[in-house]
């Protein structure tokens with residue numbers, strides 16, 4: 416009999432997005448003439464930069480001739496891209512990184528979901544609350560969660576609440592944990608950590624022989640020069656941290672698919688006998704067994720992000736999204752809402768008005784302004800009483816949404 420991995424039974428259905436879809440559909444039926452604006456999406460709306468398009472076309476042409484055709488590539492990525500990443504994303508910030516510490520992949524989603532495979536099932540996992548749900552579900556599937564209690568929390572996870580009260584900067588766990596998921600700039604709260612705050616985590620991980628899984632998918636949105644772009648800017652992080660990055664939100668690759676994970680040679684975890692094992696070699700083994708690499712064409716497109724033209728175009732794109740963030744932030748503040756994020760991240764995290772919970776605010780925004788956002792409670796119990804809007808919409812729609820919120824929302 417083929418028994419199922421029963422850990423899958425502990426997964427909760429993706430209630431959040433199906434419930435949003437259900438409510439939006441019902442609203443559309445009742446108000447067929449209403450023009451909805453969606454500011455809940457986590458997907459980009461701008462096309463790929465011209466430098467990337469040009470490189471993609473050239474790479475397609477290379478595939479048309481026997482001399483330049485490429486079949487299977489290196490599973491962990493072509494050197495031409497890994498070297499650019501090491502030089503531009505790390506070297507230029509004073510962080511030494513070798514090309515063979517950079518693993519090119521098809522997404523930060525798959526890498527953040529898959530990396531936990533390297534660790535034992537009885538590892539204790541710490542997660543911020545609210546959180547990007549992939550870290551949760553991948554560890555549930557792997558059997559590390561236990562069951563969910565009545566408060567909406569898995570019994571074996573250690574939750575690190577992030578609320579306005581602690582400035583969305585979670586306290587260290589009050590007990591030993593083995594794996595720590597951190598995401599900065601944060602989805603969904605838009606919060607960032609300073610060097611000192613991040614150092615606290617690196618020191619904790621070194622003390623506890625834990626590993627930090629650091630998701631920096633939104634690194635390119637950092638504006639404040641005091642905010643670190645990489646965990647490897649922190650002394651000692653090479654022994655205890657893995658970093659995930661992506662071209663998705665940096666250069667519009669959400670549909671094109673290219674990302675990378677950085678695993679320093681010093682990063683390690685331990686056998687039952689206490690013997691240290693390098694995570695770089697283990698991740699290499701895992702990827703070369705289960706993954707056959709990102710298409711050559713796509714990697715050529717990603718490499719074009721690092722050309723002078725590519726860098727200027729990407730900066731322009733991100734600047735436009737961050738202008739959307741400013742418009743949303745200031746618009747909402749002007750009607751008295753308490754707004755967080757949106758300064759170093761494309762996410763705006765809004766405190767719902769007194770007496771209105773996350774779903775109540777969702778309905779209010781939908782009914783009064785015809786704007787769709789995401790209820791904070793969908794990202795974890797500590798997201799209750801908050802609401803997420805994103806800066807990835809079109810400018811005209813973002814402006815109109817904010818105008819409607821300013822003039823139609825009955826607060």
Ligand code: PLP
Nearest residue numbers: 522523524547602632661663674
């Ligand atoms: N990590 C975070 C925090 C995200 O918000 C997202 C996408 O929304 C991802 C990773 C996924 O990135 P990718 O498109 O590279 O899979």
